[in-house]
Amino acid sequence: QVQLVESGGGLVQAGGSLRLSCAASGRTFSSYTISWFRQAPGKEREFVAGISWSGDSTSYVDSVKGRFTISRDNAKNTVYLQMNSLKPEDTAVYYCAAGRSWGNTIMVHTIAYDNWGQGTQVTVSS
Numbered sequence: 001q002v003q004l005v006e007s008g009g010g011l012v013q014a015g016g017s018l019r020l021s022c023a024a025s026g027r028t029f030s031s032y033t034i035s036w037f038r039q040a041p042g043k044e045r046e047f048v049a050g051i052s053w054s055g056d057s058t059s060y061v062d063s064v065k066g067r068f069t070i071s072r073d074n075a076k077n078t079v080y081l082q083m084n085s086l087k088p089e090d091t092a093v094y095y096c097a098a099g100r101s102w103g104n105t106i107m108v109h110t111i112a113y114d115n116w117g118q119g120t121q122v123t124v125s126s
Helices: none
Strands: 003-007 010-013 018-025 032-039 046-051 058-060 068-073 078-083 092-100 120-125
Touching: 003 092, 018 032, 018 092, 018 120, 032 078, 046 068, 046 078, 058 068, 078 092
Parallel strands: 010 120
Antiparallel strands: 003 018, 018 078, 032 046, 032 092, 046 058, 068 078, 092 120
């Protein structure tokens, strides 16, 4: 088990940037795939970005490619999501999630993740 706490959300104008952090507790953090999901009001939770346990493999939903970057620092038990060129449609609660490692394969379905943070709100104004 690993406990996850997100931070870094807030209100930003369209075109701006935010960096989300996901801090984890637990000695086995480096063995997990970590992903970011988001959920907007009235919509299902969707995969945004994921990173393998080693950091060698990343995956992004098409709508954020070229704008968002996921990274991890296993020494600090932290995963980051750098979000640039934000759009109003990026507004959502952002969750980080930890799931068992499948090597360099990043799972995009919520069912693959056993551990979830409480979420952090990101609001992008037009």
